[in-house]
Amino acid sequence: MDGHGGQERQLFELGRLVKAGLTQPLGLMRPGGVGRILAVQSGEGDIERGLLEMGFVEGACVEVLHHGFLGRDPLAVRINQTMTVALRRGEANAVLVGPLLDQGADTRSSTGQEARLS
Secondary structure, three states, rough: HHHHHHHHHHHHHHHHHHOOOOEEEEOOOOOOEEEEEEEEEOOOOOHHHHHHHHHOOOOOEEEEEOOOOHHOOOOOEEEEEEEEEEHHHHHHOOOOOOOOOOOHHHHHHHHHHHHOOO
16 A cells, blocks of 8 residues: 555656646756656657666656757766766657755755745
């Protein structure tokens, strides 16, 4: 039962971030952009599996280092400040990235917003 409740909470938080406009596909991030992976999903299982095997897992920190010259393809991306990977834009768009916040900072910022609104 705990597994389902945790998963529902995670989906709720993901939906809240999407509605607030705080998420974007990795392929749309500019060079120098940093974020945390929220989800990896594509219509094709092979692409999704390959991304997961390369380290594109939920919670990992990603930074866009460089875009290619022609069509801005490929992207150079650093994962968890340890590994650099080149991706085509289509593959990168399967990775949903949100703001780089830890749980403590997220709760502090929400209480700060509530205090400002009062």
